[in-house]
Amino acid sequence: MQERIRVVLMETSHPGNIGAVARAMKNMDVSELVLVRPDSFPDPVADARSSGALDILASARVVEKFEDAVADCSLIVGTSARGRSFPWPVLNPRDCALKVLDSAAADNNVALVFGREDRGLSNEELQRCHYHVHIPANPDYSSLNLAMAVQVILYEIRMNSLLRLENSDASAYISPVTGPDNSAWDDAPATFDEVEGYFQHLEKTLVAIGFHDPEKPRQLMARLRRIYQRCHLDKTEVNILRGILKATNRMISNQRNQH
Amino acid sequence: MQERIRVVLMETSHPGNIGAVARAMKNMDVSELVLVRPDSFPDPVADARSSGALDILASARVVEKFEDAVADCSLIVGTSARGRSFPWPVLNPRDCALKVLDSAAADNNVALVFGREDRGLSNEELQRCHYHVHIPANPDYSSLNLAMAVQVILYEIRMNSLLRLENSDASAYISPVTGPDNSAWDDAPATFDEVEGYFQHLEKTLVAIGFHDPEKPRQLMARLRRIYQRCHLDKTEVNILRGILKATNRMISNQRNQH
Numbered sequence: 275m276q277e278r279i280r281v282v283l284m285e286t287s288h289p290g291n292i293g294a295v296a297r298a299m300k301n302m303d304v305s306e307l308v309l310v311r312p313d314s315f316p317d318p319v320a321d322a323r324s325s326g327a328l329d330i331l332a333s334a335r336v337v338e339k340f341e342d343a344v345a346d347c348s349l350i351v352g353t354s355a356r357g358r359s360f361p362w363p364v365l366n367p368r369d370c371a372l373k374v375l376d377s378a379a380a381d382n383n384v385a386l387v388f389g390r391e392d393r394g395l396s397n398e399e400l401q402r403c404h405y406h407v408h409i410p411a412n413p414d415y416s417s418l419n420l421a422m423a424v425q426v427i428l429y430e431i432r433m434n435s436l437l438r439l440e441n442s443d444a445s446a447y448i449s450p451v452t453g454p455d456n457s458a459w460d461d462a463p464a465t466f467d468e469v470e471g472y473f474q475h476l477e478k479t480l481v482a483i484g485f486h487d488p489e490k491p492r493q494l495m496a497r498l499r500r501i502y503q504r505c506h507l508d509k510t511e512v513n514i515l516r517g518i519l520k521a522t523n524r525m526i527s528n529q530r531n532q533h
Numbered sequence: 534m535q536e537r538i539r540v541v542l543m544e545t546s547h548p549g550n551i552g553a554v555a556r557a558m559k560n561m562d563v564s565e566l567v568l569v570r571p572d573s574f575p576d577p578v579a580d581a582r583s584s585g586a587l588d589i590l591a592s593a594r595v596v597e598k599f600e601d602a603v604a605d606c607s608l609i610v611g612t613s614a615r616g617r618s619f620p621w622p623v624l625n626p627r628d629c630a631l632k633v634l635d636s637a638a639a640d641n642n643v644a645l646v647f648g649r650e651d652r653g654l655s656n657e658e659l660q661r662c663h664y665h666v667h668i669p670a671n672p673d674y675s676s677l678n679l680a681m682a683v684q685v686i687l688y689e690i691r692m693n694s695l696l697r698l699e700n701s702d703a704s705a706y707i708s709p710v711t712g713p714d715n716s717a718w719d720d721a722p723a724t725f726d727e728v729e730g731y732f733q734h735l736e737k738t739l740v741a742i743g744f745h746d747p748e749k750p751r752q753l754m755a756r757l758r759r760i761y762q763r764c765h766l767d768k769t770e771v772n773i774l775r776g777i778l779k780a781t782n783r784m785i786s787n788q789r790n791q792h
Contacts, residue, residue, distance in 0.1 A: 298681060303671035327674070368692065409688070410695050412562035415586070422557060422684045425677075429668070429685050433627065436669050452622040452664075453763055460620050485780035497773055504712055505764035514756055521744035522781055529788040 278378035279431065280306040281424060282343045282387040284395060289314045291391065293323030293331070294421030300327035302428035307334040308343040308385075340387070340399050348382040349374065352395050352403035353423055355416060363405050370407040371430035375438065386427055391420055454508035461508035468512050472519075473499060479519045482526060537637035538690065539565040540683060541602045541646040543654060548573045550650065552582030552590070553680030559586035561687035566593040567602040567644075599646070599658050600729065606644040607722035608636040608714050608765075611654050611662035612682055614675060619656070619755060622664050622763050629666040630689035632714060634697065639716040642724075645686060650679055660758045661725070663765055713767035720767040727771050731778075732758060738778045741785060 281299055286292055292315060299307060307330055309315055315336060324331055337343050344350050351370055354362075365373065374384050387403065389395035400406060409418060409426055418426070454463040464472075477495060480486035486494055507515070540558055545551055551574060558566060566589055568574055574595060583590055596602050603609050610629055613621075624632065636643050646662065648654035659665060668677060668685055677685070713722035723731075736754060739745035745753055766774070 294678070297678060300674045301670045301677050301681070303674075325676075325678070366692065367688075410691060411560045415559045415562075417584075418560050418684075419553070419556060419584070422560070422681065425681045425684060426688050429626075429688075432669060433625070451620060452624075458620055458623075480777065480780075483777070483780045483784045485777055494773065497770060501764050501766065501770055501774075502760075505760055507760065511756060511760055514753065515760075518739065518742070518744055521739075521742045525742045525785060526788070529785070 276304050276378075276435075277306070278381065278383055279304050279374060280308060280343075280347065280383065280385045281428075282308045282310065282340075282385050283312065283420070284310045284340065284387065284399065285390050286312045286315075286420065287391050289317035289320040290323045291420045292317070292334075293320035293325075293327075294419075295388075295424045296320070296324040296327040296330040296334075298421050298425040298428060300324075300330055302425070302432045304428055304431075305330055305333070307331070309334055309336045310340055310343050311338060312336065340402065344385040344387070344402070346383050347385040349377040349384045349405075350387060350403045351385070351405045351407050352387040352400050353389060353427070354400055354406035354408055355394060362400060362403070365405050365407050367407060367409055367427055367430040368434070370405065370427065371434040373405065374431055375435055386424075388420060388424060453506040455506055459508065461510045464507045464509050464512040468509065469502070469507055472502070472507075472512050472516055475516055475519050479522055482523060535563050535637075535694075536565070537640065537642055538563050538633060539567055539602075539606065539642065539644045540687075541567045541569065541599075541644050542571070542679070543569045543599065543646065543658065544649050545571045545574075545679065546650050548576035548579040549582040550679045551576070551593075552579035552584075552586075553678075554647075554683045555579070555583040555586040555589040555593075557680050557684040557687060558589055559583075561684070561691045563687055563690075564589055564592070566590070568593055568595045569599055569602050570597060571595065599661065600725070603644040603646070603661070603725045605642050605724050605726070607641040607724050608633065608643045609646065609662045609725060610644070610664045610666050611646040611659050612648060612686070613659060613665035613667055614653060619752065619759075621659060621662070621759060624664050624666050626666060626668055626686055626689040627693070629664065629686065630693040632664065633690055634694055635716070636714040636722070639714065639718075639721075641714065641722055644725075645683075647679060647683060656755075660755050660762070661729075663762050712765040714765055718767065720769045723766045723768050723771045727768065728761065728766055731761070731766075731771050731775055734775055734778050738781055741782060 281304060283295060292312060296307060320331060321328060377384050407427060409423060411418060451458045454461060542554060551571060555566060579590060580587060633643050666686060668682060670677060713720060
């Protein structure tokens, strides 16, 4: 799917930005770069700033006109600052990602067009796009660095593409790992019996050290249960916590026996 | 809400990256920057790369230690590459944004901690975080530029905050109450300092009961940190857990004194 997605940079002034864009593209696994009339390319500054994404730069095409860059594309999205006088369909980066993925999944070529560092895309260029995409920046300071804008737009595409994979394959790639109820954890979750055994052991120990009076329970055990249930203990963790209780009890009875 | 969110950069080598981070922050309307032992700051290279986000740089705090940067925070999220051998709760940037917004909306300070350019955060630093956030990059080329990573994480926070404003009725329904980083909880989350005080008290007590040998630590403290960071303790809970440690220590010394 990613191979249907193309990044187009219009008349980029700074070769360093081209390199930073190449790095951002490779990070997000998008490889087709088209440069319309760059000031300087190839350029060693671009190579240096690409941090090793030289394959993207080596295969980049340089063309003369906007039209040459997007001729075979059936979805063209241009980046735009908010508030153009002539309104056009505007997407936020997330909705843009959904449109792009739908189109690429149907085997269409998609172009994401980014404007000049100082003045973006011209009205003529913007009117050749199907959609404009606007990154919802601070209205008082809204101009992102070119490569940052590419990073954000491509991140949303990658993120949504992975979320779609997850929903179709039930792949765990993207699911947040928050504890042992996830396959990426390093140990199996403890069973009910194991955790319950710990709570009983804990309560007895708290009585032994004089911290807990079952006649005046307050909410102590409820609060402790809420801590440990919330983090969903794994088997090793239950063993460690019970080990601490055993050591505490051994310490108490050893001292009793010694004297 | 944004004023509760802090960006922390650990031992940044290149002042240009600090400037680029300041620009990305200002673009996303987040202003609090804390630098832990930067190689060079202030620095004219940082100023130049900030493209006018000089106010962020001027108000940035420089501190000596991770702890100093996050002491008053009750949610700490560290960026991490995938595949650490010791799994920790990991979020993708979108789920990270939801957690951060919940916590900031309940008036808690939140730290987003970014590691060194070449080797990220240390294991010790990562184990002081509640969550790790992982940007789902191309596994064959996964290292984002530092400022790019800040841009993506802050973009998700801003995007989700704007989406919540749009659906302000739906937002309360969407966030599950999973712990004290949510306004529906019955107590405020403990700060970094409070939790750290507990861990130190816990470690001393484990030595006193003969369960822990700091010379042969295995992964004991890391595993215990993972339990308690995962459930995100509230203030009352820290008091209860420290109460148990005090009672344990009192029991040991009372018995020693009696005989």
